[in-house]
Amino acid sequence: MSEFITIMKSELMVTAIIFIxxxxxxGKGIKNEHxxxxxxxxxxxxxxxxxxxxxxxxxxxxxxxxxPLIAFQKNILNLGMYLISxxxxxxxxxxxxxxxxxILMLSALLGMFLLLSSGNFLMFYLSLELATIPVxxxxxxxxxxxxxxxxxxxxxxxxxxxxGILLFGISIMYxxxxxxxxxxxxALLDGSTIQVLALVFLFSAFAFKLSIVPFHLWTADVYExxxxxxxxxxSVISKGAIAFVFVSxxxxxxxxxxTVWYNMVMVLAILTMLVGNLFALRQQHIKRxxxxxxxxxxxxxxxxxxxxxxTTGIPSVVYFILIYVFSNLAAFGVAAxxxxxxxxxxxxxxxxxxxxxxxxSWVLALALFSxxxxxxxxxxxxxxxxxxxxxxxxxxxFIGIAALNMVISLYYYLRVIRSVFMDKNENPVTPITIDxxxxxxxxxxxxxIVLTGVLSPVYDYIVSLLQVN
Amino acid sequence: xNLLLLLLIPLVxxxxxxxxQNKQQVRWAAFIGAIMQLVLAVLLYACYRTARxxxxxxxxxxxxxxxxxxxxxxxxxxxxxxxxIAMILLTSFVVIAGVLVSWNVEKMTxxxxxxxxxxxxGAYGFFISLDLFILFFFLEIAxxxxxxxxGIWGSGKKEYAANKLALMLMGGSAxxxxxxxxxxFGGAGKTxxxxxxxxxxxxxxxxxxxxxxxxxxxxVFTALFPFHTWVPDGHSSAPTAGSMFLAGISMKxxxxxxxxxxxxxxxEGAKEYANIIIVLSSIxxxxxxxxxxxxxxxxxxxxYSSVSHCGFVLLGIGMLTQTAITGSVLQMVSHGLMxxxxxxxxxxxxxRTHTRQVEDMxxxxxxxxxxxxxxxxxxxxxxxxxxxxxxxxxxTIFVGSWQNADAFHRIATIAACxxxxxxxxxxxxxxxxxxxxxxxxxxxxxxxxxxxxxxxAIILILGILAIGIVPSWLNELVKPGAAIxxxxxxxxx
Numbered sequence: 033m034s035e036f037i038t039i040m041k042s043e044l045m046v047t048a049i050i051f052i053x054x055x056x057x058x059g060k061g062i063k064n065e066h067x068x069x070x071x072x073x074x075x076x077x078x079x080x081x082x083x084x085x086x087x088x089x090x091x092x093x094x095x096x097x098x099x100p101l102i103a104f105q106k107n108i109l110n111l112g113m114y115l116i117s118x119x120x121x122x123x124x125x126x127x128x129x130x131x132x133x134x135i136l137m138l139s140a141l142l143g144m145f146l147l148l149s150s151g152n153f154l155m156f157y158l159s160l161e162l163a164t165i166p167v168x169x170x171x172x173x174x175x176x177x178x179x180x181x182x183x184x185x186x187x188x189x190x191x192x193x194x195x196g197i198l199l200f201g202i203s204i205m206y207x208x209x210x211x212x213x214x215x216x217x218x219a220l221l222d223g224s225t226i227q228v229l230a231l232v233f234l235f236s237a238f239a240f241k242l243s244i245v246p247f248h249l250w251t252a253d254v255y256e257x258x259x260x261x262x263x264x265x266x267s268v269i270s271k272g273a274i275a276f277v278f279v280s281x282x283x284x285x286x287x288x289x290x291t292v293w294y295n296m297v298m299v300l301a302i303l304t305m306l307v308g309n310l311f312a313l314r315q316q317h318i319k320r321x322x323x324x325x326x327x328x329x330x331x332x333x334x335x336x337x338x339x340x341x342x343t344t345g346i347p348s349v350v351y352f353i354l355i356y357v358f359s360n361l362a363a364f365g366v367a368a369x370x371x372x373x374x375x376x377x378x379x380x381x382x383x384x385x386x387x388x389x390x391x392x393s394w395v396l397a398l399a400l401f402s403x404x405x406x407x408x409x410x411x412x413x414x415x416x417x418x419x420x421x422x423x424x425x426x427x428x429x430f431i432g433i434a435a436l437n438m439v440i441s442l443y444y445y446l447r448v449i450r451s452v453f454m455d456k457n458e459n460p461v462t463p464i465t466i467d468x469x470x471x472x473x474x475x476x477x478x479x480x481i482v483l484t485g486v487l488s489p490v491y492d493y494i495v496s497l498l499q500v501n
Numbered sequence: 502x503n504l505l506l507l508l509l510i511p512l513v514x515x516x517x518x519x520x521x522q523n524k525q526q527v528r529w530a531a532f533i534g535a536i537m538q539l540v541l542a543v544l545l546y547a548c549y550r551t552a553r554x555x556x557x558x559x560x561x562x563x564x565x566x567x568x569x570x571x572x573x574x575x576x577x578x579x580x581x582x583x584x585x586i587a588m589i590l591l592t593s594f595v596v597i598a599g600v601l602v603s604w605n606v607e608k609m610t611x612x613x614x615x616x617x618x619x620x621x622x623g624a625y626g627f628f629i630s631l632d633l634f635i636l637f638f639f640l641e642i643a644x645x646x647x648x649x650x651x652g653i654w655g656s657g658k659k660e661y662a663a664n665k666l667a668l669m670l671m672g673g674s675a676x677x678x679x680x681x682x683x684x685x686f687g688g689a690g691k692t693x694x695x696x697x698x699x700x701x702x703x704x705x706x707x708x709x710x711x712x713x714x715x716x717x718x719x720x721v722f723t724a725l726f727p728f729h730t731w732v733p734d735g736h737s738s739a740p741t742a743g744s745m746f747l748a749g750i751s752m753k754x755x756x757x758x759x760x761x762x763x764x765x766x767x768x769e770g771a772k773e774y775a776n777i778i779i780v781l782s783s784i785x786x787x788x789x790x791x792x793x794x795x796x797x798x799x800x801x802x803x804x805y806s807s808v809s810h811c812g813f814v815l816l817g818i819g820m821l822t823q824t825a826i827t828g829s830v831l832q833m834v835s836h837g838l839m840x841x842x843x844x845x846x847x848x849x850x851x852x853r854t855h856t857r858q859v860e861d862m863x864x865x866x867x868x869x870x871x872x873x874x875x876x877x878x879x880x881x882x883x884x885x886x887x888x889x890x891x892x893x894x895x896x897t898i899f900v901g902s903w904q905n906a907d908a909f910h911r912i913a914t915i916a917a918c919x920x921x922x923x924x925x926x927x928x929x930x931x932x933x934x935x936x937x938x939x940x941x942x943x944x945x946x947x948x949x950x951x952x953x954x955x956x957x958a959i960i961l962i963l964g965i966l967a968i969g970i971v972p973s974w975l976n977e978l979v980k981p982g983a984a985i986x987x988x989x990x991x992x993x994x
Contacts, residue, residue, distance in 0.1 A: 347572070407642045413570075416634075416678075420573065423682040428710065431682060435675035442671050443664070446648065450660055454652045488570045495572045 039089045039098060042106045043149075045078050046142045050135055057131040064125045068117070071134055072469070075114040082107035094151040094215055101497040102148050105276045105350060112269045112357045113141060118473030119365035120261040122372040125467075133173060136166040137265060144273035153202045153212040156277075160198070163273065164191045164241075167266060171258040183257025190250040194240030201233025214285045221288040228292055235296060238281075241274040244300050244334070245307040248327050252311075255323035260368035263319060267326045268360050272353040275333055279349050283342060290340050297338045298430055305331030305437040312444045318367045318377050321444070322360070325403060328441055329356060335434045336418030344421035347494045352414035354490070355402065358480030359411055362399035365474050366392050373464045379448055384457030389464055393452045395474045402481045404445040405438050410485030417491070502548045502563050504579040507589065507625040510537050515618035524610040528600075531614040535597040538621065542586075542593035546978075549586050553981075560985050561631060561696070569635070574692045578632040584830050584982035587975060588628045588757055591837040594964045595749035596621045599742035601957035602845045605852070606654065606740070613654060616646040617742060624750045628757065633681050633693040636762070637674065640722075640754060644670050647735075647747060654740040662731075662738035669731040673721030677758070680714035683707055684766065698766050699989070705769050712770025715763040716778070722755025724811045726785035736804035741848025744800065748807050749841035753833045756814040760826065760986065764818060768989040771821065776909065778819030783913045785812030790923040799847045799857045802931050803840060806883060809920060810836045816917055817898040820910065821990055825901025826983040828894055831975060835882075835890035835968055842961040843879045846872060849954050850935070853947045859931050864940025869949040873936035875958045880932040882965055884925045890968035895921070897976075 037044060052074065056062060086103035090096060117124070117134075124130055143162030150156040168191060172184035206212050208227055209220040221227055236247060243251040255263045282293055308328030315321040333352060339345040369392060370385075371377050386393040402411030415438065423431045466474070484490050514534025521527045545563075552562050561580030569575045581589070599617060606613050619642070626639030644667055652663035685691055687707035688698045703711075721728040732752075736744045764771040789809025796802045810832065817829025849872050850865065851857050866873040882889035885896075902914040950958065968975050 343572075401645065406645055407638045412638070412641065417573070419678070420682060420685065423686060426686060428679055428683060432675075432679045435678050436672070439668060439671045439675050443668055446664060446667060449649075450652060450664070453649065454660055454663075488568075488575075491570055492572065 035089075036091065038085055039091055040096070041085065042082060042103065042110075043142060043145050045081055046138050046145065049074050049078065050138050050142070053131045053135050053138075057135075064127070064130050067130055068121060068124050068469075071130075072114065072117045075110070075117050079107060079110040079114050082110050090151060094213060095155050096146070096149050097151045098149050099497075101346070101350070101494075104494065104497050105148055105273075106145050108350070108354050108357060109141060109144060109269050109273055112272065112361065113137070115357070115361050115365075115473050115476060116261055116264060116269070118469045118476070119264070119361060120259075120368055121467045121469035121473075123259060123261060123368065127173070129173075133170065133261075136170050140164070140166040140170070140265075141269065144269070147273060147277055151214050153205070153214075157195075157198065157202060160241075161195060163270065164195070167262070167270060170262045170265070171254060173262060174259050177257070179257040180259065181257075183254045186250050186257075187254045190240060194237045194247070197233050197240070198237030201230045201237065204230035204233065214281075217285050218288050221286065223289050223292060227289065231286060231289060231292060232296075234281075235293065238274065238278050239300065242271060242278065242330050243327050244330055245304040245327065248304070248307070251327060252320045252323040256317060256319045260319075260364055260371065263322075264361055264364035264368075267322065267364070268357050271326065271330065272357060275330070275349060275353055279337055279346055282337065283340065283346065294338060294340060294425075297334050298427070301331050301334035301338060302430070302433055303331075304328070304334060305434060309437055309440040309444070312441070315444075316378050316380065318379055318382075318448075321379060321448070322363060322367070325441065325444070326360065328437065329360075329403065331437070332415055332418050332434065335422040335431070338430075339421035339424050341421060341424055343495070343498065344417075344424060347491065347498055348414075348417040348421045350494050351491050352418055354494075355410040355414040355481070355484050358477045358484065359399045359402035359409075362395055362474060362477035362481065363403065365470065365477065366396040366399070369464060369466055369470060370461065374461055376461075379451055381461070382448065382451045383455040385452045385461055388461050391471075391474075392464065392466070395478050396452060397449055398478050398481050400445040400448055404442045406442075408486055409481050410483070411481070413485040413491070502545055504545075504563050504565060504581065504629045506541055507538075507545070507629060508622060510534060510541060511618045511622035511625060515615050515622065518611060518614045518618065521611065524607070527611050527614055528604055531600045531618065532597075534618060535593075535600040539593040539597050542590050545581070546586055546590060549581065549583070550978075564631070573634070574694070575634045576632055576694070577635060578694060578696075579629045580631045580696075581629055582982040582985070583978040583980070584757070584760070585628045587830055587834050587979055588753060589625060591753065591834045591964075592621060592624045592628070592750050594960060595745055595837060595841045598841055598845060598957040598961050599745045599749075601953045601960075602745070602848055603740070603742040604951075604953040606742075608654060613650070613740075613742075616650050617746065620646040620650075620746050620750070624754065627754050631695045633684070633695060633698070633762065636695075636758075637677060637681060640677070640758070641671075641674050643751060643754065644674070647739075647743070647751060650743040650746075651735060651739045654743065655738040656740070657738045658734065659738040662734040666731045666735040669721055669728065673718045673728070673755075676714045676718030676721075678718075680711040680718060680763075683711040683714065687711070688766075695762070695766070703767060708767040708770035709773065712763055712767045712774055715767075716759055716774065719755040719758030719763060720815065723752045723759065723814060724785065724808045725755075725815060726781045726788065726808075726812070729785060729789070729808045732808050733801055733804040736807065736844070737798060737800040741844055741851075744803075744844040744848075745841040748803070748844060749837040752807065752811055753837055756811065756818075756829065756833050759815065759818055760829070765986050765989065768993055771818075771990065772993065775819050775821050778815060779910070779913045782812045782815035782819055783916050785809065786816065786917045786920045787923075790920040790927070793927045794923060796927075797859055799850070799859060799931065799935070800844070802859075802927065803843045803847065806924065806927070807836070807840055809924070810840070810883075813895060813898055813917065816913070817901060820898075820902045820905060821987075822901045822904045823980070823983050823987040824904060825898055826986060827976065827979050828897030828899075828901050830979045830983065831890075831897055831968070831972070832894035834975065835894040835965070838961050838964040838968075839879055839882045839891060842875065842958060842965070843883065845954070845957055845961070846876045846879060849950055850876070854944060859934050862935045862941075862944075863938040864936070865944065865947075866936040867940050868944060868947045871950045871955060871958075875962065876932055876936055878962060878965070880928045882969070884928045885921055888966075888969050890965045890972075893968055893972040
């Protein structure tokens with residue numbers, strides 16, 4: 033019994049927090065500020081606890097597995113959750129159903145944890161659903177906004193569709209091989225046409241969740257409609273978790289079919305980067321802008337995935353997601369502060385921001401430079417390592433396209449920088465007093481952006497986790 | 502001597518600038534930091550000389566290696582040879598002059614100096630790196646400060662120019678990146694280390710792909726034709742110190758990269774593509790010179806003439822003789838000092854007359870004798886008058902080029918020589934119209950240079966004279982570095 037508790041401690045911690053929130057909800061009303069502070073402390077504890085007692089183990093006949101690397105991946109998500117609870121404090125304090133909001137969000141997180149640990153397709157499917165359905169409810173959280181309901185509707189429909197495809201793929205796979213266990217599957221894969229078909233279906237389900245082109249169409253609409261906290265949850269936590277699972281599934285389970293999926297990954301990476309970047313060029317709305325930029329980022333992740341090399345591919349993806357958590361959350365955090373004080377979400381509204389709000393401007397600049405991959409921010413290292421692992425197949429044309437895409441992406445990131453630092457504005461944003469929690473969150477993000485890259489021990493740590501594995 | 506100091510001093514200065522309370526403190530902090538950089542650079546030169554005279558024969562001295570990302574074989578590997586020291590000296594001269602001429606920047610002073618110092622950090626890091634990953638890291642560090650300097654403090658079509666510059670330079674570094682990855686996987690077994698890569702033989706097939714990527718990538722930085730289009734826009738829109746840094750330091754990053762990374766590591770590639778380099782750089786030299794004739798704006802004149810002068814750098818590399826390569830390093834240093842001074846003077850004139858159009862000026866010698874004299878000196882240096890640095894550098898390149906006895910090289914050399922005539926035409930015309938003739942009434946009350954401007958000009962002129970009158974010290978400094986590169990090229994004959 034005690035073994036069970038230590039092995040599943042990440043999941044149990046999250047479940048415990050969910051229960052605490054449920055009980056709080058049962059009792060008398062607590063002021064939002066106090067509740068939020070409590071939640072933040074719980075999430076911080078949860079994050080801190082994630083560093084301890086991580087080892088390799090499995091439960092329930094290999095249905096649930098954990099390794100130090102998986103534990104670290106979960107902890108990256110924990111960190112993201114904690115940052116979200118800090119960054120969007122303004123909005124959380126105003127919302128009517130704070131406890132429910134976090135209950136839903138943590139349930140989705142629990143689903144992602146189980147997804148990361150799943151050892152067979154049954155567990156995989158169930159936890160994926162758990163990770164998706166609460167998010168659809170979350171997207172609808174701005175009840176008074178029509179666009180929010182629309183976002184939720186689009187989200188649930190596209191998720192249902194991708195779940196259907198996933199199930200279909202799993203069924204075919206089971207039909208051909210007679211097993212749903214990840215451990216038994218590789219030996220039974222021979223690359224026959226029907227298996228390729230099953231792989232394509234599974235792949236498209238992943239593509240939906242990661243918003244890989246051409247399965248990306250829901251992304252911008254959902255991002256735009258959902259509240260900032262949900263958008264950033266979707267684009268950082270949810271995407272991060274799926275990316276982790278995607279890499280490990282391809283590398284571990286579908287290793288025998290790597291010649292098949294290598295080509296798929298390569299073509300989709302090019303498409304995703306190009307479409308994400310080209311569509312981002314003309315976006316006016318900051319959320320849509322970040323939506324397309326995050327699509328392009330997934331394209332870069334795919335470049336790293338294409339390496340098909342455990343020792344470089346996996347750590348570079350994990351490292352990139354860690355950096356991506358800091359960078360993207362910082363960008364969303366700044367956008368949320370401006371939106372909540374000014375109700376403005378257009379890039380042109382950011383003109384002249386630097387004069388009145390230098391702190392916000394610098395954080396935004398750091399975040400965007402990191403997303404663009406400019407040194408000395410961490411994003412430079414993240415992207416470079418992805419490209420280096422991708423280049424191990426000596427496919428230089430592919431890497432060249434990826435590198436040129438970095439230039440395209442720089443163009444639109446610079447557009448925002450230009451608005452903030454250079455353009456003049458007759459009635460600029462007035463100085464904003466930032467909520468202390470938000471400020472703390474932004475400072476953590478900025479520190480993460482600066483330090484995660486330059487301090488090489490972070491990367492070494494991720495690699496060392498892999499070697500234990 | 503620990504080379505990390507070269508990185509620490511700009512870094513500490515930049516952070517100190519951020520902590521300062523008022524603009525005056527910011528200026529002095531930056532100035533003191535710049536003086537320390539200059540002292541350090543000169544000290545480094547002295548140490549290097551002593552070590553060489555003491556019989557140290559290693560290609561790179563003061564080597565230091567710290568592990569950075571061991572899983573990728575990336576290390577903070579620093580070391581310098583004579584070429585790097587020449588570039589470091591150049592950088593420190595331009596930095597101090599840039600800090601001095603920006604004394605009256607009132608808009609966001611703190612940020613301005615912070616970015617200038619960050620730019621200098623990138624340049625020093627680039628010149629001392631012996632690991633290609635960190636070399637690339639420092640190359641890219643320098644891009645964003647340039648963008649912001651032009652976009653925020655610039656004039657004219659500044660946003661357009663800043664965007665163009667940032668995107669073209671990033672495009673160049675994207676090519677460099679692919680080339681570097683090619684060497685990482687195609688060379689000495691997954692390493693970015695310059696010394697290791699220089700000892701192994703990289704397969705010729707890899708060199709055929711990687712050499713042009715690296716050369717063109719770095720070439721974008723140093724205005725390789727036809728990727729020079731960012732130069733006129735960028736330079737003319739940048740603030741004075743921005744132009745000085747761009748032309749004086751940043752364009753040299755490209756030349757140094759072409760030499761140190763592309764040519765040194767891939768001699769076969771260099772040999773195969775040498776003729777194309779020569780053709781392109783000859784075009785740049787002539788095109789730049791003729792395009793300058795048509796310009797009416799002083800900054801555009803200097804920007805286009807920079808295209809022409811930087812063409813000499815690439816021409817020297819393409820000629821692949823020891824003298825020519827030495828000459829192209831001399832040209833980098835000389836052009837860096839000269840063009841920085843030129844932009845500084847243009848900035849001083851513009852600040853007083855509020856125009857950069859040559860035809861709107863005249864007779865400035867009467868009211869601002871110091872500035873006018875400096876403009877004369879820099880003009881003469883640009884057209885290659887003996888006794889000034891331009892002559893030494895260009896002459897060395899021509900001598901080196903002439904050592905190639907075949908018709909193709911001879912024609913290219915002669916074509917490049919002819920550009921000097923054109924240079925004389927546009928320089929004498931521009932300088933003459935600006936400082937001589939009758940003075941406009943509105944200019945009568947203008948004042949001459951202030952102490953900071955005089956100091957900046959004097960420092961740069963000293964550099965120009967030091968090379969022009971006694972070129973041997975720089976020649977001796979650079980020659981061994983060029984010899985090592987030539988050894989590799991001759992080994993494949």
